[in-house]
Amino acid sequence: MTTATAPRLTAKGAATRARIVAAAADLVLARGVGGTSLDDVRAGTLTSKSQLFHYFPGGKTELVMAIATYQFERVLQAQRPYLETLDTWADWDGWRDALLAHYGTQPHWGCPVGTLVGELTGTDPVAAAQVAGHLDSWCGYLRDGLRRMRDSGLLRRDADPDRLALAVFASVQGGLLLTQATRSIEPLSAALDAALTALHAAAPTPPRS
Template identity: 50%
Template sequence: MENSHAETEKRSRLTSKGKETRARIVAAAAELMFDRGVAGTSVEDVQKAAKVSASQLYHYFKEKRELVLAVIAYQTEAVLQAQQQLLEELDSFEALRAWCDAIIELQRMRQCKGGCPIGSLASELSEQEPEARVELAEGFARWERSIRTGLRSMQERGELAAEADPDRLALGLLASLQGGLLLTQVRRDTEPLRAALDMAFNYIRSFAAGVRD
């Protein structure tokens, strides 16, 4: 994305101390926006949480919109990094089940609060901020690609039937995850997430080699 490339180039020109300060600001903003929402988080709130002056904050982010875009990038990396090992090994039904169970356990540990860091931003920003929507769509696309890569590996090994469509299965699984996370957040109960992931998993499992012969 053009904006992402520009931001990367801009960050590359920062000193080590500058990068640390910027990272602290973004991390503070991400935490506040996850807890309060974007609309409920002011620039002044971020300034206080990051323990920086107004001039420091505006040195890195000229307006709140720039900070929000940085938070989207931060949350995307955080979500994918937290799942990296499981996603890299997502090449068997056992690994797929383990990934589903890990996400359910994470929500249980969070007491079902907050939902998906990327999904929460998407629900708040997609209709009001076109640039943010594009960045969020790319974040979801990266997540989907990681799932799809694992499913394709299963198909290449013959564990997943040739007639299975990894693209559609990956998209369906991610959509099930997002819907399950939303209902789990509303109900403060992991059962909706478990039900959504179980149904998606069982559907993918129905394409196990030999099952449909």
């Protein structure tokens, strides 16, 4: 949707737009979408009204969608290289550690993508659908890894990779929500450990490693 409404930009223009998105993302992280007006973004990014309209002709929805994509890409980046190579139990442990390291530095923020769901569902269905798509893409990496592990025999033939991926991803999102509520990384850590325990329970007996 973003590309459909965004203007063609010069390299300098694209850099300016990216700067606005990054700064606005911080505002939304701190105050929520509802607590961040376009006036706040203008003030926080030293941007004029006409500039903001130039870069985001679709208004707040377009800006929010750009923020969601920006945060989504950052969160994926923090999980690399494990995210694309969840082929062994050691990969899952590495992924777990990468998540804890990333969010451990900012436990009070929760997940900058997941927190958008609650805010946008009732107020901005277009942006909410985009965020749901990001979450599905994220979960898709877990799904793909678990399918490969079933194919390679690390999971039982009767394991359901799609359902297991949903469960692990729910543990990530719920762990982050509780991490934000408690300002401690412990809920995410406990949630990931239990999720990995559930995955191991879907391995053949005795488990291979």
